[in-house]
Amino acid sequence: MTRLMAAGAPWYRQGWPWFLMSLPAAAVIAGLATWYVAWKSNDGLVAEDYYKQGLEINRSLESQQMAKQLGVSGLLSYENGVIRLRVSAAREISFPDVLELNILSPVRAGNDRNLKLTRNGDHYEARMPPLPDGHWNLALADGAGTWRILGAELFPLKGEAALHP
Template identity: 40%
Template sequence: MNRPSDPPSKPWYREPWPWFLISLPAAAVVGGIATVWIAATNADGLVVGDYYKAGLAINQVLARDEEARRLDLRATLQTEDGSLALSLGGRLAMHPERLTLVLAHPTRAGMDQTLVLHHAGAGRYRTALPALPAGKWHAQLSDDTRAWRLSGVVYSPFTRPADLGAGVTSTAQGD
């Protein structure tokens, strides 16, 4: 029943609409496979294995923050002569010989760094400047006895001084 004026019909695979309709579910399948691959190859660093014990430990952390407040402790972190320098102030009877600074990446626990700062006199501490990727880092400073804790947010590269305080999240941004 083809009339002579009708154009000849093309096979279905030569038409654009079937391919468009096939591409939508195909894109969903490709996206799903990519999501499964990403989930399988990357560990989730934000999940705490024993969340109950981590919740109980918060009281110990709060007590360390309170001790730092009682001693009126404050610290400034900056770079000097290619090293990381820290000034510690407050009502300490004696400055500890060394301090521990933990730089924790917000999402990748495998990138966390623990630095030991050595006393250089007059409340000043120094350590080698670590090679850190640029970005945001959570900093926690404590003495060897873990009696007090100062915390804050620092940005690498360390182009500006960053303040650490008791339960404070300061924001000294890098350029």
């Protein structure tokens, strides 16, 4: 007989009881580690004002329909820390001096950017530090909330990004 299975040795000197106890112990340790990670990290996906956001859905859909009716579209570019937007419409409308551009992270709300683009000649622009590489959702609207166009783009931008209703 081997030393691990010696008949006269007490249980704590044998290998099998320790092996069998290590499996539930490992599960308990993994469970505690998972609980700690869940407790310490913030997923950033849950909105605190979810009820108000739910009420805004209809208003958002109406403004997107209005953008579609007006034929509003835009071309977005980013160079040297400046984001530029050329906007046009199929119908005759006057664009305001300031447009709102929301650049939203689909993963982390803390990375979202809300920019006020000001008119500079035939385009709008604003200074913006570089974004982390990846997919971003874009929402362009006039300040009054009359129209809104959405898009998604991969940053860093390669050329121009088109925004359509």
